[in-house]
Amino acid sequence: MHRSRVATLGVAALVLAACGGNGAGTPQKKTELTLYNDKGAWTKYFDEMGALSKQSIGLGMKPTGYTDSAQYQAFIKASFRTNVKPDLFTWQTGGMLAEIVKQKQVADTTAVWQEAIKAGDLSPDLAPYYTVGGKQYCVPMNVAYWGMFYNKKIFDKYDLKPPQTWDDLVKTAETLKKNGVKAFYHTSVLFSFVWFEQLMAGTDPDLYDRLSTGKAKYTDPGVVQVMERWKQLIDAGYFINPGDKTDPGDVLKTGKAAMVSFGTWFNTSMTTRSMKAGTDYDFFVIPNVNPALPKTSMIFESGPLCSLAKAADPDASMKYLKWWTTAQAQEKWATSRGDVSANPKVTISDPALGTVTKDAGGGKYRLVNRYFEATPPQILTAALDGFGKFVTEPGTYKEVLETIQKEADEYWSTHQ
Template sequence: MSLRKLLASVAVLTALCGTLTSCSSGTSANASAGKLNFANDKSWNFKDLSNLSNKDIHVKLESQTYLPETAYTAFVKQSLRTSEAPGMFTWHTGEQLKQLVDQNLVMDTSSIWAKAIANGDVSPTLRDLYTVNGKQYCTPIGVDDWVMYYDKATFAKYHLTPPKTWNDMMKDATVLKSHGVSPFWSSGGTWSFVWFQVLLAGTDLQLYQDLATGKASYTDPRVVAVMNQWLQMEKAGYFSDPGSKTAPATQMKDGHVAMIPYGTWFASTLEQVGLKNGTDWGVFTIPTVKAQAGANPVAIETSATCATKHSTQRDLGLKYSQWWMGADAQTAWSKLQGNLPFNPRAQASTPTFQDLGKELSVPKKYEFYVRYYDATPTPILTTALDQFTGFMTNPGNPAPYLQGIQSAASTYWAGNK
């Protein structure tokens, strides 16, 4: 599952089509008229984006949003094999993208990527996430950097400033805890990977990457040491209740939690509960836990838009994909979503993200890595989320939890190497 499904707190549920034909009636006519059928699982303002693309490239989106994710996934896998399939749809990178490539269902976008990189529209590092067997498929609909959101009012109340080092952040956590404020948000279930990601990548990024590719074991003493550090933070009371049903944005609004690690897409969620960018909240890059060879690690997540191989609208899908990566489209999207555009030539709509964009673009200062949720094969991830949740709910010796994850990892990698 892609965590982008939480971009907005209110989603518009579009009923699933009764048949594939009814889903895409008039496809050929739409193609000739410059109307692109766009299946997606994003509750975004596509209407305004459609108006802009219609003006710029004479392609108008006919957006069809499908939620929940299980319904959307079923629709996509059913519909892609016919000429009446939507010309473009949202999807994932990694293993799920490879599955569609292996079935010859999505268009090669290598030329689009080459042009975008030559124009300075996208980082070459990002291309690797869209590469299967040496070619690129699909393009990003969004790329989010994981940063730390902080409550400005709480920081000001206790005379704190955004920390530059891990030790400074732990000192801030001690102050906050002493005043009855949870320093950091945490949650079980889907989000239980967050602090494992922060601590492991911030301690040893190479080890983090080796776990993702099966080159290291979860029972490695270095992984155990990271889990024990997590345990120490748990015992110190630095985290919010992992079982709380209250949304993290609301917890911050109510003054119960001071810092939340999340992707830059979370900005719109904070706005929806009435917390204003730059006034009520700010962001800072998450400090590395230990000094490492290379730059400061920053997690990224990305979701894709794909042009459908068998659709009569596939050329429109490619045209739209290329436009979407450009500076004009990304600037407009930032204004609509309040997010950080992935195109470095685009203009972020808020001073907060303008400053963050400049900070993250400093040469050799940051090294970007794929979020744990996306980097970890699904069979391992499913077990890991359960084990991390158990560890957070009943903090103690991490060995049994890590052994549980490694058992799933050993089984997976035995058949996938």
């Protein structure tokens, strides 16, 4: 994750030079749009959407996918200062979206949202994640609800059922341990935040939200207690080695761990491994640590699909974003990837994911913004490093929290 900013921008500049430009100074009507994205592995799915949009609204779409997020972000930010303008691009909600809105670089989509909500194509519960200064920007490229994927054959072998309470989950982990099976997957790189966000949201979601806005400290007693609980789970021997480089999809398929916590997008990893939902694996909502909370906290993420304020053909870009929210587009997008949709009208073939999508859209859960989006980038970098250290050396949790808070103090002193 740590790259030379100069080198990254240099790469981006080369890409810009090689791509040629749309020439933002000359208005033009487009029949094919460029969609730059940081999801290079999804090129096939974007190609399918481009073919469908060409047929449906007369606008094709050609994707250019990056697999390195640092290079991608540098490229998009460089486009703000040049005549090379992507028609559409993916981004992140939270601080990163607010940053480019503040710079007046991203197109206002308030009208698209109002129309989509009225038509039942978008849930009003999603709108706050796309709202900056009372207006909406971008539309949901995807949504994901986080829970636990589990190896059903292992559960069946030991007569285990999806837990209804946190105590049930711990008992399940203990049963697996007694039978020589690691209960949980975790990692020391990138996704090192997963168990922190889950334990925080399931214990005190208000405190979690205050952390993300600088109204609470990482050294506060409630956060320390969450880290101590996390340490207890690690010390109990429920997790695999955090340095294990095995792909989490293979971890679950081979039974190296019985459970993997990820967003519903992880379902694609299962289907591409020829695993059958309900037979080989399944999904459950993770119970709250604190049973007194009024609603079960569910980690939620949504990746924006955006248009630049100075796009080459703003009308075409906006037309595409509007189409993207429709049931026709979302049916194709969700089905092709075996995932859920931001459109409540779309039927999800996987029963467990379909139920979660319906319940989440209907307000059954308290949706909690994923830590990766909720946390300002400067603090996030320190936290990912800190959690990565903690899962390897659990005894360092207080030192880790102090290091993250030091970065948070510095950030919030200039960002109120």
